[in-house]
Amino acid sequence: EAGVTQSPTHLIKTRGQQATLRCSPISGHTSVYWYQQALGLGLQFLLWYDEGEERNRGNFPPRFSGRQFPNYSSELNVNALELEDSALYLCASSSPTGQGYQPQHFGDGTRLSIL
Amino acid sequence: DQQVKQNSPSLSVQEGRISILNCDYTNSMFDYFLWYKKYPAEGPTFLISISSIKDKNEDGRFTVFLNKSAKHLSLHIVPSQPGDSAVYFCAARAVLRTYKYIFGTGTRLKVLA
Numbered sequence: 001e002a003g004v005t006q007s008p009t010h011l012i013k014t015r016g017q018q019a020t021l022r023c024s025p026i027s028g029h030t031s032v033y034w035y036q037q038a039l040g041l042g043l044q045f046l047l048w049y050d051e052g053e054e055r056n057r058g059n060f061p062p063r064f065s066g067r068q069f070p071n072y073s074s075e076l077n078v079n080a081l082e083l084e085d086s087a088l089y090l091c092a093s094s095s096p097t098g099q100g101y102q103p104q105h106f107g108d109g110t111r112l113s114i115l
Numbered sequence: 116d117q118q119v120k121q122n123s124p125s126l127s128v129q130e131g132r133i134s135i136l137n138c139d140y141t142n143s144m145f146d147y148f149l150w151y152k153k154y155p156a157e158g159p160t161f162l163i164s165i166s167s168i169k170d171k172n173e174d175g176r177f178t179v180f181l182n183k184s185a186k187h188l189s190l191h192i193v194p195s196q197p198g199d200s201a202v203y204f205c206a207a208r209a210v211l212r213t214y215k216y217i218f219g220t221g222t223r224l225k226v227l228a
Contacts, residue, residue, distance in 0.1 A: 004158070033216070042121075042204060042220035043159070056215050090158055101147045101166070101208070104216070106158030 002026065004107035006091050012113045013081050021076040021110045025093030031055075032074040033094070033104060034066060038087040046089075049074055050096075078112070086114045118142045119207050121219035129227050134192040136222050138205035141186060145207035145217075150179060150190045153202045153221070162203075163190070195226045 034046040045058040049068035063079040092104035128134045151159035165172040178191045202221045209215040
């Protein structure tokens with residue numbers, strides 16, 4: 001079974017540019033989560049998509065946005081990039097939410113560097 | 116406001132001994148608690164979870180204990196192996212109108228051979 005795949009592995013941008021990060025969930029998973037891990041910090045929840053809808057959002061400005069496509073893959077867009085956006089961006093997917101807990105499975109992340 | 120805290124940034128343990136990683140939380144609206152392991156250049160890997168209605172869950176060498184009165188959970192690894200050397204994150208799922216996952220800042224475990 002293929003795991004969660006993220007692209008690109010590394011992305012270098014300059015301040016003010018826009019970045020697009022992509023995520024393909026595990027087959028059969030309908031939920032996609034995005035997290036930011038800045039240096040020295042834990043994973044900060046960004047966005048949760050399920051069945052094409054945004055279900056929840058973390059404490060990030062509106063220039064962080066995303067979407068989920070009909071095939072459940074997802075994009076994270078970051079506009080007007082700032083130096084502090086430099087971080088590892090992790091995508092996770094899980095099975096359809098139902099009773100009990102469905103563990104999240106993570107990709108290896110996209111390292112975004114802002115120069 | 117860090118609702119899930121891992122106060123020990125690092126821990127060293129001798130191979131074969133027990134590793135105990137700790138996590139404290141402040142919110143009573145969490146329904147599940149989880150532990151993830153992360154190797155460098157890889158995404159976190161799910162290890163074990165526990166429901167808020169339980170106080171212990173065991174899976175092989177890994178056991179998670181939940182003390183709701185103290186708002187504390189711990190992960191025990193017995194026996195510790197060099198391959199367990201990684202960063203361990205505890206996380207909690209908040210039950211709001213929808214779910215939200217909150218992660219701690221991680222504890223780097225080093226198992227010495």
